[in-house]
Amino acid sequence: MTSDTNFTMSLNLTTPVPGGAGGGGCPPVGIQLEGLIMPPVLTIDVILGLLGNAVAFWIFCFKLKAWNPNNLFLFNLVIADFMALVSLPLRIDALIRGHWVFGDGICRINLFLMFSNRSASIALMTVVAIYRYFKVVHPHHRFNRMTKWQAVFVSAFVWLLVISPRLPMLAYSHIKGSGDRTQCFFFTSYKEASRAIIILVAMHRILTVLEFILPMAMLLFCSIRIATFLKDRQMGKPGKVRKAMRVCIVIVVVFMVCFMPTTMTTIGVWVIRTYRPWDCSAFYTFTQLTIVSLGLNFLNSALDPIVYIFSSSMFRKALLAALPGPLRCGQNKDKNTTSSSGTQSTNQQELKSMRSDRQSEAS
Numbered sequence: 001m002t003s004d005t006n007f008t009m010s011l012n013l014t015t016p017v018p019g020g021a022g023g024g025g026c027p028p029v030g031i032q033l034e035g036l037i038m039p040p041v042l043t044i045d046v047i048l049g050l051l052g053n054a055v056a057f058w059i060f061c062f063k064l065k066a067w068n069p070n071n072l073f074l075f076n077l078v079i080a081d082f083m084a085l086v087s088l089p090l091r092i093d094a095l096i097r098g099h100w101v102f103g104d105g106i107c108r109i110n111l112f113l114m115f116s117n118r119s120a121s122i123a124l125m126t127v128v129a130i131y132r133y134f135k136v137v138h139p140h141h142r143f144n145r146m147t148k149w150q151a152v153f154v155s156a157f158v159w160l161l162v163i164s165p166r167l168p169m170l171a172y173s174h175i176k177g178s179g180d181r182t183q184c185f186f187f188t189s190y191k192e193a194s195r196a197i198i199i200l201v202a203m204h205r206i207l208t209v210l211e212f213i214l215p216m217a218m219l220l221f222c223s224i225r226i227a228t229f230l231k232d233r234q235m236g237k238p239g240k241v242r243k244a245m246r247v248c249i250v251i252v253v254v255f256m257v258c259f260m261p262t263t264m265t266t267i268g269v270w271v272i273r274t275y276r277p278w279d280c281s282a283f284y285t286f287t288q289l290t291i292v293s294l295g296l297n298f299l300n301s302a303l304d305p306i307v308y309i310f311s312s313s314m315f316r317k318a319l320l321a322a323l324p325g326p327l328r329c330g331q332n333k334d335k336n337t338t339s340s341s342g343t344q345s346t347n348q349q350e351l352k353s354m355r356s357d358r359q360s361e362a363s
Contacts, residue, residue, distance in 0.1 A: 039095050041295035045302050046088050052305035053081045055319075063318040069151035070131055071315065074308050076155045077124045081301040084117035088298060100184040104173050107184035112169050115204070118297050119162035119211055121304070122259060125251050126215040127158060128311055132247050133222035137229045165207055168200055185291075205266050212263040219255060223248040250310045258300035261293035 060075045087110045094100045100107060134143045146154075174197075176183045226248060268286040272279055308315050 037292055038295055039092050042088050042092050042095075042298060045295065045298040046085055046092070048302035049081060049085045049298070049304075052302060053078050053085065056305050056308050056315075057082075059315060059318050059322065063322055064314060065318075066314065067148055068314070069146045069148065069154075070128065071312055072148060072151040072155060073124055073128050073131065074312055074315065076158070077121065077128075077304055077307070080117050080120035080124060081304055083113045083120070084298055084301050087113040087117075094184060099177075099180050100175065100182045102184075104175050107174050108170050108172075110184065111174055112166055114294070114298075115169070116163055116166050117301070118259070118262075119166065119207070120159065121300050122211050122215050122255070123158045123162050124155075125255060125307065126218055127154065128307070129219050129222045129248055129251050132311070133226060136226050165203065168203075172197055172200065205270055208266045209263055209270075212259050216255065219248065219252050223252060247311050250307055254300060254303045254307060258296050258303065261296050262290060265290040265293050 056074075056078050060071065060078065064071065090102055090106065090110050091114070094102075102110075131143075134141050138144070174184055176185050265286050269283065269290060272283045272286060276282060309319065310316075
């Protein structure tokens with residue numbers, strides 16, 4: 001069998017053909033599975049995400065008395081979450097209707113916001129973890145003397161870094177099908193797709209994998225280094241080690257729960273298209289799972305307020321101060337615990353870091 005024949009067979013068998021056009025090919029990658037699972041999942045993501053991030057936005061804008069670089073990074077994470085949350089209602093509507101009714105332009109913007117949020121959330125959570133790493137392990141490094149304006153510059157650079165690869169999505173149509181079978185998809189290749197779309201899809205899959213693997217490696221490195229550093233200086237007191245590591249642990253858990261499934265299913269699609277182009281069933285299954293796993297990506301927007309609470313003592317105190325009296329029962333307990341511990345804080349280096357933060361916040 002010639003290579004041309006193989007290529008034609010690959011197109012016919014692995015490329016979803018809307019409505020089974022042409023009388024053959026793989027089953028269409030429509031909304032059979034995600035049409036049942038995604039609407040309730042995305043609705044929960046939107047409700048929890050809007051509530052949590054609205055409170056976070058209110059705290060950052062109106063209750064926080066001083067800002068430091070860490071809080072600036074977290075505030076940018078709030079902005080990234082809102083980008084995703086405003087795009088989800090249209091996606092929910094399309095899944096419930098069974099087709100996309102908002103036109104090509106809104107489709108492009110919708111997909112751009114969805115995937116930019118994933119990239120921005122990953123990048124900003126990684127920056128927060130690295131900032132924590134330097135505070136604990138290298139307290140005298142000049143990185144810890146970052147000013148608020150330098151943090152603004154770092155945030156702007158992160159946004160430029162994550163948005164630039166996604167901008168080409170706005171230049172091409174991602175509408176699939178016609179009439180009442182119209183769908184707004186980016187990560188499924190159709191037989192009639194142009195070469196530009198095929199290249200964009202390949203770039204998207206590469207970014208999806210790299211955006212997970214590289215930050216995950218950084219997060220694990222930061223967590224392990226913080227753990228070993230504190231164990232060496234705490235003489236085997238595991239409680240204090242866990243307390244100092246809670247930021248990295250929370251970020252790693254949120255990161256893996258929300259972003260690992262999409263990465264694994266994307267790799268699965270990649271492997272099948274490369275090594276088993278005749279396996280229609282596997283391609284269809286992994287493509288459906290990739291779409292469904294996006295629901296976990298957006299769960300990140302609902303879980304990020306937990307990251308804010310664990311990552312910023314200033315945010316935590318402002319939130320407690322804003323709560324009604326009966327809900328503030330844990331605040332006095334925290335104060336008593338802090339006063340009774342006296343000078344037995346997590347470690348000497350972290351105390352110096354906290355003093356440095358207070359000085360920068362007061363300036």
